[in-house]
Amino acid sequence: MTISVDFTQPLTNDYVKEETFFQSLPLLEIKNLSISSLGENKKEDIKLVKNINFTIKSGEMLGIVGESGSGKSLTACALVGLLPKSLKVTEGQIKLHGRELLNLSEKEMRRLRGNEIAYIFQNYQGSFTPFIKIGNQLIEALRSHRKISKLDAKKKVLIWLERVKLPANQVFTSYPYQLSGGQLQRAALAAALMFQPFLIVADEPTTALDVLTSENILDLLVELQKEYNCAVLLISHNLNHVLKRTDSIAVMYGGQIVERGLTNEIRKNPIHPYTKLLLQARPVLSRVVPEKLVVIPGEPGLVAEQGCAFALRCPKSFKKCSILPKMQSVGDSQWVACHAADLEADYTNASS
């Protein structure tokens, strides 16, 4: 059976989103969020994410950077209610459109996931069941969230496969193994976007992909995000990707946000020593190649239990760093948690 689809027709929203009402509020607001692992007796054991705060507006792309184990993915998992059983949100609020997500039942959360918040995983093979054709999987996903006939669902799926620049008809009838990594990730993007969610959480979406493929996928994500004015939380350990595309950045170390603000500000004027070192330590294409790269001393995962998490690796640390620094604002659109913030800000230390 073939269906002719008119790709030129504009897509209409399935249901009216009350954009105007919400515009004054941030779309997503995370306040004082802490996540702990539960030890024996279900008692709080180790604090993995500590008192983090950030907001995302509609149409904004926020990047979270930090090394493995810094709590980026945990934060994202908490956001969609997918934390493993051994972990628990112990404090704080997660509000979407002013509605507290942490109090929602599993059933309400399931309705919200996919529909209002979509998730794109690093592991694109895991996004699809290996023995069902892509098209049928997408139709099933669509029909589990919306009342829509099979025929309409098929039309919609084909339109979205086209939107993510895939050969729609061919991909529709393909099994996942018949597609390349980039194609699968595009299909996953289609699956996320066809619900026109308010927020897309993209957790290392291109880490497993090639350089050029990654660039194309991220460009596509930005393009569609702008078009549908949805918010994106981009989690990546690739600073280049994040610097290139996001509007704002949060830098995490040891479960804390150490610096956040507008991407351009942070690129030009990083203040926290960890942010500075992260920016300097990566090899950057340039006409003049440095003899030696700047390194961050110590090993990842070396987190101070008291005070500033980065203190043990920080070349600038001093006595006061054993007390946890408060988040303070620097300028209009940058916040940093560092006792030496005033000093550090004086060096206008642009990356590369």
Next chain:
Amino acid sequence: MLQVEKVSKSYRSTSVLTEVTFQMEQGESLGLIGESGSGKSTMAKLIVGLEHLDGGQITLNGLDFQQLRGAELRKARRHVQVVFQDPWASLNPKLPVWKSIIEPLENYPDVVPSFLKGVRNDKRKMAEILLEKVGLDRDFLERYPHQLSGGQRQRVGIARGIGLQPNLLICDEPTSSLDVSIQAQILNLLKELKKEFNMSYLFISHDMASVQYMCDRIAVFKQGVLVDLFLSKDLFSDTRHPYTKMLVQATVER
């Protein structure tokens, strides 16, 4: 030192490398760059002699590995060592670090690298010296791979790679499994070691910026064809192959 002449290789009917030709001098580092499936790693396997050529010739110090058999091949192979992408997979989980490090040296009892003169019979001492070369202290000798961080494990992998003082060290994506904060440490280490031992590096990567930092020359592979070969300093030249320009464009900051 290394001559690669019109090398071709295909698996079944799929051609992976097509008439690839390049040379390398002693002490030079050459970067191989390209997407997955472009033939970079196959090239490395052919140089080490892990795969057979379908056409062409590869010679290292004038010796053709494909023609050598048995003891001679073994003897010749010690001049090429490999540092792998995944340090987890390259170390035996059941051996303490020091045993892993000196394993290659035990396989070639006659080889005495310059920096191990006088201690060639003291296995622990040799391991200690090699560990020191990669910036780890003697406390690590007795540890097992699972007790190390990714960066430390990669350092052990490098210590193992340089033990026989090879002419050519092949680094296959040595930093792509590591955190950003550790990448710089490992790249700096590799650069220092290269200077110290006058080794040649074949540096395989898909990250143009690391390759530019590490290498004197860069070879760009696309679908098994060597499309561009140039001095690193000419990376931004207008005469670059369009594909190279695309890769540069993708990496450069806007």
